[in-house]
Structure formats: structure tokens, C-alpha cells
Amino acid sequence: MNAVLSIARTTLGEAIRRRVLLVILLIALLLLVIAPGMNGLTARQSQTVLLSLILGVLQLSSAVIAIVLTVYMIPNEVERRTIYTILSKPVLRWQFLLGKYLGAVSALGLMIMLMTGTMIAVFAAFQGPNVETLASLARVAMMYFVQMCLLAAVAIFFSTFVQPVVNFFLSGGVYLVGTVFGSLFATIAESQQLPQLVRLAAQLVMLIVPNFGQYNVQNSVINSGAQIVGEGIYYTNLAVYGIVYISILLLGAMLIFDRREV
Amino acid sequence: MSLAIETIDLVKTYKHRGGASNTVVDNLNLQVESGEIFGFLGPNGAGKTTTIKMLLGIIGQTSGVANVLGREAGDIEIHKRISYLPEKPYYYEYMSGLELVIFYASLFGIRDNDRCKELLRRVNLANDMNRPLSTYSKGMQQRVGLAQSLINNPELLFLDEPTGGLDPIAHIEIRDLILQFREEGKTVFISSHELSDVERICDRVAIINKGQLVAQGRLTDLLAGGRVEVTAEGVSDAVSDSLRHENRIVSFKDGRLILDAPDSDDLNGMIDALRNGGAQVVSVIPRRKRLEDLFIEAVAEDDTAKGRQRGRMTDGNSDGTKSAEVEEVKTGEGDPS
Ligand SMILES: Nc1ncnc2c1ncn2[C@@H]1O[C@H](COP(=O)(O)OP(=O)(O)O)[C@@H](O)[C@H]1O
Ligand SMILES: [Mg+2]
Numbered sequence: 001m002n003a004v005l006s007i008a009r010t011t012l013g014e015a016i017r018r019r020v021l022l023v024i025l026l027i028a029l030l031l032l033v034i035a036p037g038m039n040g041l042t043a044r045q046s047q048t049v050l051l052s053l054i055l056g057v058l059q060l061s062s063a064v065i066a067i068v069l070t071v072y073m074i075p076n077e078v079e080r081r082t083i084y085t086i087l088s089k090p091v092l093r094w095q096f097l098l099g100k101y102l103g104a105v106s107a108l109g110l111m112i113m114l115m116t117g118t119m120i121a122v123f124a125a126f127q128g129p130n131v132e133t134l135a136s137l138a139r140v141a142m143m144y145f146v147q148m149c150l151l152a153a154v155a156i157f158f159s160t161f162v163q164p165v166v167n168f169f170l171s172g173g174v175y176l177v178g179t180v181f182g183s184l185f186a187t188i189a190e191s192q193q194l195p196q197l198v199r200l201a202a203q204l205v206m207l208i209v210p211n212f213g214q215y216n217v218q219n220s221v222i223n224s225g226a227q228i229v230g231e232g233i234y235y236t237n238l239a240v241y242g243i244v245y246i247s248i249l250l251l252g253a254m255l256i257f258d259r260r261e262v
Numbered sequence: 263m264s265l266a267i268e269t270i271d272l273v274k275t276y277k278h279r280g281g282a283s284n285t286v287v288d289n290l291n292l293q294v295e296s297g298e299i300f301g302f303l304g305p306n307g308a309g310k311t312t313t314i315k316m317l318l319g320i321i322g323q324t325s326g327v328a329n330v331l332g333r334e335a336g337d338i339e340i341h342k343r344i345s346y347l348p349e350k351p352y353y354y355e356y357m358s359g360l361e362l363v364i365f366y367a368s369l370f371g372i373r374d375n376d377r378c379k380e381l382l383r384r385v386n387l388a389n390d391m392n393r394p395l396s397t398y399s400k401g402m403q404q405r406v407g408l409a410q411s412l413i414n415n416p417e418l419l420f421l422d423e424p425t426g427g428l429d430p431i432a433h434i435e436i437r438d439l440i441l442q443f444r445e446e447g448k449t450v451f452i453s454s455h456e457l458s459d460v461e462r463i464c465d466r467v468a469i470i471n472k473g474q475l476v477a478q479g480r481l482t483d484l485l486a487g488g489r490v491e492v493t494a495e496g497v498s499d500a501v502s503d504s505l506r507h508e509n510r511i512v513s514f515k516d517g518r519l520i521l522d523a524p525d526s527d528d529l530n531g532m533i534d535a536l537r538n539g540g541a542q543v544v545s546v547i548p549r550r551k552r553l554e555d556l557f558i559e560a561v562a563e564d565d566t567a568k569g570r571q572r573g574r575m576t577d578g579n580s581d582g583t584k585s586a587e588v589e590e591v592k593t594g595e596g597d598p599s
Pocket of ligand 2: 311349402
């Protein structure tokens with residue numbers, strides 16, 4: 001466990017110094033800060049618009065950071081041969097992979113925390129410190145974090161057998177299918193007009209691709225009317241779903257990585 | 263005699279897409295004794311790094327046996343007793359030298375910052391251990407790599423091209439450190455294509471070319487067969503004639519004699535004869551065979567042998583040249599000198 005944590009800490013240290021990530025983070029922070037400038041709406045409308053805008057920025061930049069952070073993680077270690085010094089120590093491959101994943105997730109957590117903090121401060125400054133709304137913003141950010149941990153697990157799984165650039169589009173594609181195109185696939189799977197085969201294929205995609213969409217809980221905040229029934233249980237289920245899915249992906253990644261020539 | 267490393271018919275074949283395959287390490291048989299500095303020599307692409315990776319268990323062999331410290335290569339227990347310095351290493355640049363060594367120590371579960379500092383002092387990085395690695399020169403990076411590789415007080419060190427790309431001063435620093443390792447009873451396995459340092463520090467060497475062993479043995483044996491050149495003045499014709507021998511090359515003009523003899527020849531006898539005959543010995547120059555010569559010979563012979571093999575594929579006796587050569591080296595190895 002010692003080794004896993006050391007590798008995680010090193011990975012975190014490296015990740016928070018990666019220039020690409022810092023640039024993405026900086027752009028996101030900038031967008032969050034200037035978001036309230038888009039005014040000219042009624043107070044009620046402007047709150048709705050502002051909320052969807054800043055939450056959109058948070059989610060999109062978190063997703064980009066999650067993917068960019070993880071797709072190069074293992075390939076870089078091989079290219080720079082740092083992996084050889086580590087694996088020549090009493091470190092097993094699964095420990096290495098787990099350490100890398102935990103490091104990535106901590107870096108993600110840190111960056112999402114920074115963005116969320118900025119977002120909440122900006123919102124409070126322009127719409128007044130409404131404790132309830134601020135708390136639910138934090139809750140949405142938490143769910144985004146779980147979503148991004150799942151996305152990072154997808155990317156690290158792919159990184160054990162595909163090249164970074166391919167992985168970028170693959171993981172990005174999986175994320176899109178699991179979020180925005182989720183309902184499209186659901187419609188196809190349900191549609192009676194379409195051939196059986198197409199419906200089956202859509203069902204299969206829905207079964208394999210993680211359900212990222214369920215973590216998009218922003219509507220409950222944006223439209224203050226929309227309430228989630230049994231909120232506590234819903235969030236717990238989401239967390240459990242995430243942990244189970246992440247475990248399966250990491251286990252798969254470990255099995256592949258263990259057999260791979262590095 | 264206990265063996266720190268032993269490979270038996272070790273083979274690594276890479277399969278390429280489309281069915282082609284490339285045998286990078288070909289039936290390699292190495293024996294490295296405990297406590298020796300062993301040079302693993304070969305031109306670029308000979309298969310040195312691949313062999314080391316197999317010995318570390320980072321990649322698997324296609325066939326054959328690789329034993330390290332009496333166990334199968336890759337055994338995690340063995341990893342506690344060995345260490346590895348990769349070729350052209352790169353470290354997490356944001357770290358300082360000290361942080362890097364602390365990181366590698368933690369992979370062993372060692373939490374002893376004083377020991378880490380001590381190791382850095384040992385490689386002469388006392389004043390630079392808190393600077394980020396991105397500001398280190400190549401030689402300093404290599405030294406921090408050596409400090410890192412000592413953290414578990416290893417019995418066996420694998421150093422892949424440890425002096426590659428270093429300036430002469432950095433070369434010497436690394437070489438001196440390696441010599442200290444031997445004093446401490448460690449076994450050191452060094453791969454290199456630069457022969458000059460290896461020549462001075464290795465007890466035994468193996469030379470590989472295109473994945474095949476072309477020579478293995480004690481350096482003194484492999485380098486035997488050098489010559490010595492004696493120059494004298496005021497030599498009489500009679501003395502000059504008395505020194506002629508079928509193994510010697512004598513050039514004699516106006517009383518000046520240059521005698522080129524095998525170093526196994528009776529040097530004292532020759533000098534006595536010259537001095538007793540009233541001659542003045544001007545110089546005695548040993549012309550030892552250099553490792554370079556041996557290396558070039560071995561690699562060239564191997565290549566021509568292969569060429570011949572290819573040309574004589576059908577005559578069924580194509581292996582003769584090469585195995586005889588290896589045999590010759592093997593007999594030399596047992597010979598104490
Ligand atoms: N993963 C790999 N796949 C295919 N060929 C490889 C691989 N790794 C090394 N090789 C080939 O193996 C040969 C030996 O490489 P290497 O062991 O690095 O040589 P050396 O360290 O002696 O310079 C080279 O021709 C190299 O191209
Ligand atoms: Mg090499």
C-alpha cells in the first residue's frame with residue numbers, strides 16, 4: 001500500500017504541474033469569472049442562465065481535464081522509462097496502475113474543487129449568498145467529480161491497449177454516448193419501428209457504456225422547481241454505481257497491463 | 263562460486279504484424295559470478311537492454327531460463343535485493359534530487375530521509391540535493407540515478423549504459439563510484455558500447471552482437487596476446503642476431519634495434535642480452551591488445567561468419583566457425599592468469 005500511495009502522490013505532483021492542464025484550468029476559471037457579465041435578462045431568467053452557464057463550464061472543463069490527464073499517463077511513463085525503475089523495485093503492476101489512477105483522481109478532485117470554489121464565490125457575489133443554492137451547487141459538483149472519476153477509469157482502461165490520441169477520441173466518445181447521446185440511444189432501444197437488430201445494438205451500447213448521464217443532476221438546481229425524489233438514496237446509488245463500475249474498469253486494466261510488454 | 267546471474271538459452275523474439283518476427287536475443291548463455299563487475303558489451307541494437315529487461319522481469323522471455331540471485335527473473339522478492347539504472351533515464355523533473363530518492367525509498371517501504379541524504383552526499387550531490395532535477399546536468403542526473411539505485415543496499419546492480427553521453431569528467435566520477443560498489447562486495451552488471459571505461463573496471467565481459475554471444479570471459483584472458491616493443495641503441499650485430507626468433511620482429515639499422523615480441527616472451531632475457539652486449543635500452547613499450555581490438559575482432563568475425571553461413575546454407579556445416587570461436591573464449595575463462 002505504501003508504494004501505491006507514493007506513486008499516487010508523485011502522479012498528483014506531476015499532474016498539477018502539467019502545462020496543458022493548467023491552461024485548461026485557467027480558461028475554465030476565467031470563463032467562470034466573466035459568466036455573470038452576460039446580463040440583460042430579468043433577475044429570474046438571469047439566475048437560471050448563469051447557473052446553467054457556470055455548471056456547463058465546470059462540467060465540460062472537468063471532462064476535458066479528466067481525459068487529457070489520463071490518456072498520456074501510462075504512455076508517458078513508458079516513453080520516459082520511469083516505469084522501468086519503478087517496476088524494478090518491489091512494486092507489482094497492479095500497484096503501479098492503482099497508484100497512477102489514485103493520483104489522477106486526486107489531481108482531478110483538486111482541480112474540480114478549485115473551479116467549484118470559484119464558481120460558488122462568483123455566484124454568491126452576484127446573486128447573494130443563498131445558502132441552500134450554494135450547498136446544492138457543491139452537491140452537483142460532487143456528482144460531477146464522481147462522473148469524472150468514472151471517466152478517468154474509462155480512459156486509463158483504454159490506455160492499457162490503445163495510443164493516447166486514439167484514446168482521447170475513444171474516451172471522449174464514450175463520455176458523449178454516456179451523457180448527451182444517452183437519451184438518443186434509449187429512444188432507439190425502445191423504438192418499435194426500428195429493426196430488432198438495431199434495437200439490440202442500442203441496448204448493448206447502453207449496457208456497456210457507463211451511464212454518465214445520471215450524474216448530471218444540475219437540473220434540480222437550475223430549475224429550482226425540479227426536485228429529485230428521495231435525494232439521499234439517489235446520491236448513494238450514484239456513488240455505489242460509480243465505485244462498482246470503476247472497480248470493474250480498473251480490474252480489467254490491471255489484467256491487460258499485467259500481460260502487456262512495456 | 264555462486265552465480266548472481268545465469269541465463270540458459272535465453273531467447274526473445276518480437277513478432278511483428280504480418281507474421282514477420284525479429285529475434286533480438288538469441289540463445290544467450292551468461293554466467294555472472296557474485297561480487298564481480300561484469301561488462302555486457304555490444305554495438306547499438308545488439309540486444310543488451312532487452313536482455314536486462316528480461317533479467318528484471320519487466321518483459322518476459324520467449325524461451326529459455328533467466329535466473330537472478332538463484333531465483334527466476336521477475337520474482338518480486340528478488341526486486342528487494344537488486345537495483346536498476348536504465349539507459350538515458352528521465353526522472354520526474356519537478357522533484358529535487360532528495361525528493362526523488364525519498365520517492366524511490368518509499369517504494370521499498372523505507373522511510374529514512376537521513377539515509378537518502380547520505381546517499382546523495384556519497385554521489386557528490388550534497389550541495390545540489392534540494393534543487394529541482396530539471397536544473398541538473400546529465401552527469402548529475404546519472405549520479406542521482408546511482409544514489410537512487412543504492413537505496414535498498416542491493417546485492418546486484420544493473421547499470422544500462424551508465425556512462426552513455428557523459429563528458430570525460432562525469433565518466434570518471436561514475437566509474438569511481440562503480441569501483442566502490444565492488445569494494446562493498448556488490449555484483450555489478452554493466453552494459454555498454456563504450457569500451458574504454460569498461461576495460462578498466464570489469465572483471466569479466468561478455469560481447470554480444472545481433473543477440474548472440476560472441477565472447478565471454480575474464481578480461482585478462484581475452485586481452486592476452488598483446489605485444490611488447492623494446493628499443494635499444496649501440497647494439498652489436500652479434501647481439502642483434504642472437505635476438506632473432508620466429509616470434510619476434512626485429513628491425514636493426516646503425517646499431518639501433520627495435521624488437522617487437524609477444525608479451526609472453528622472455529622480456530628480462532632480452533633486456534639482459536642487450537645490456538650484457540653493451541647496448542643501451544632506450545624504451546620498453548607494452549602494446550597490450552585493447553578491448554576495442556577484441557570487440558571489433560569479435561563483432562567482425564561474427565558478421566563474416568554469418569555471411570559465410572548465409573553463403574553456405576546448403577553444406578550443412580555452417581555453424582563450425584562460430585562455435586569454435588566461443589569455445590576458445592570459454593577455455594580461456596577457466597585459466598587463472
Ligand atoms: N518492443 C520491441 N519490439 C520490437 N523490436 C524491439 C523492441 N524493443 C527492442 N527491439 C529491437 O531489439 C533490438 C535490440 O534492442 P536493444 O535491446 O535496445 O539493444 P541495445 O540495448 O543493445 O542497444 C533492436 O533492433 C530493437 O529495434
Ligand atoms: Mg540499450
